[in-house]
Amino acid sequence: EVQLVESGGGLVQPGGSLRLSCAASGFPFSSSAMSWVRQAPGKGLEWVSTIYTYINNTYYADSVKGRFTISTNNAKNTLYLQMNRLKPEDTAVYYCNAFQNYWGQGTQVTVSS
DSSP: OOEEEEEOOEEEOTTOOEEEEEEEESSOGGGOEEEEEEEOTTOOEEEEEEEETTTTEEEEOTTTTTTEEEEEEGGGTEEEEEEOSOOGGGOEEEEEEETTTEEOOOEEEEEOO
């Protein structure tokens, strides 16, 4: 079965960095569309970034463009989100998504002084 397991979240000060990971299994990762989606407290789901693993094309929400970088290690079936210059408004649960269908359990990112 498809499984997605996020990790790497935590508490960081504004301006800091975190790298999130998503370990994937149960599907051909190297031929997939993978996304990060987040949900801030009291808010709905917000799309953050997508990568098409087979062509390595990437897409970003305007709110994170220039600060976040999505990438993969196809050999390890792992998705990453490098987050730099974090802002308090980046505080959210970050979810890994595969094929716009399958979801991980999420990892909490809190940006606060």
